[in-house]
Amino acid sequence: MMMNSTLFLFFNTMVLGVMVSISTNNFIMIWSGLELSLMSFIPLMSNSNLLSSESMMKYFIVQSMSSSIMISGLVLMGINTMQSEYMIVSSVMMKIGMAPFHNWMLTVIEGITYEMMLIMFTMMKVPPLMMISYMNVTLYLPIMISLIVGAIWGINQNSLRKMLGYSSIYNMAYMCSCIKMVSVWSMFMINYAIVVTSVIMVFLKMNVFYFNQMMVNSFKKSMNISIWLLMLSLGGVPPMMGFLGKLMVLEYLISINQFLLTAMMIISSLPVMFYYMRCSFMSMTMSSISMKWTSLSTAKIANHLLIINTFLTITMISMKSLN
Incomplete structure (x- = not known):
């Protein structure tokens, strides 16, 4: 833009x-x-x-x-x-x-x-979430519905935009589950914003919009590994950066005795992790037949995103322990 x-x-x-x-x-x-x-x-x-x-x-x-x-x-x-x-x-x-x-x-x-998607998924959602945090209401039913919709409906999508959209719905359930604790959901939002920014930067550099474009492109191995690690981080797999936010939310829910909601989140994370992994494995395991959308500057950004996702986790865990 x-x-x-x-x-x-x-x-x-x-x-x-x-x-x-x-x-x-x-x-x-x-x-x-x-x-x-x-x-x-x-x-x-x-x-x-x-x-x-x-x-x-x-x-x-x-x-x-x-x-x-x-x-x-x-x-x-x-x-x-x-x-x-x-x-x-x-x-x-x-x-x-x-x-x-x-x-x-x-x-x-x-x-x-993709740039406007990033703003819509991060910046534009902060003020409404702040407004919910001021209200004295419980959102257990919408949280459950969002977990189910984000986990199940995202599996059969071919569009990367819709995959990120269902991922946003799923992560909104995590933020709203700890909405009364501003420090927890704001930390989760910062964590999610960093990870989804990294993912969208990679998709922009690769110029891909659908899953089948991941199959027919020939990217460098460093970029393929970077996609895989970013998807692991977005899914919340340790020791990636995205794991810290989900860990904080689950710790908070356990501390207020919301065991059913915690179990629902853990179970629903499996189908979410499935369509994240499908995105990365398509580019890593399928044979490539074209180089039309390959960018020459992808190796440098892949290395930078790898450093961000690994070392920021250690920094944020240290900050959490200080609190």
Whole structure:
């Protein structure tokens, strides 16, 4: 994405909206920051993809609907109505694309670039999650549904975008399960953001969008190993960096005696790990017949990502032990 003065302005206002939302404890200011970031993010979604305008329209309609429900819930909260909290939480779940309000996200991401996907999966989800952390509600049913949807529906996908989309739904369940402990879910979000950024950087360099492109390309061995290690990290396999975030969440759930939810997370991680591994093994074990999309600068980025995923784990574990 070429950055000009207009896109730079929209990007700055989007970051400003996110910062306004996470730096206040006033619900109206959080809503205002969400609207500012929404209006700034939609122009950034425009690209040469034929589905770009459709994705922008869908994103605007869904986010506007959820914002309307949110402001209605805030008005009802002012008159002490019991259903107001559930309206607000439902609108927030719709904003972040958490199951069962997830179908819009899977269609939107097919028409946007990897860079906008990264912003949607990380930065745009922080303010709504902060809003949920202020609410006194339990989300056990949506968490269970998100674990099942993210684990099972992601298996039969051929698109890498949709695979990352279902992965985001699955990881949203982890964040919402520890939403009352801000230090845990914020650490998990930082961890997830670093790993998914590394994965999307690799996909951008390789210029691949579907699983079958992983089979018919001839990449360097260093890049294939890097994909494999990044998928291990995204799946939470020790000693990769992604393992630390899931370990913190599971420790927190065990400490509050949520053993059923912990068991559900451990069981659902197996099918998730299956479609992560399918992505890497297709490029490592299948015979290659083409070099059309091979990038010359992939070896250096592969080495850098390998260092990040291995050494940051040790650093973050040390920080956790200091706390």
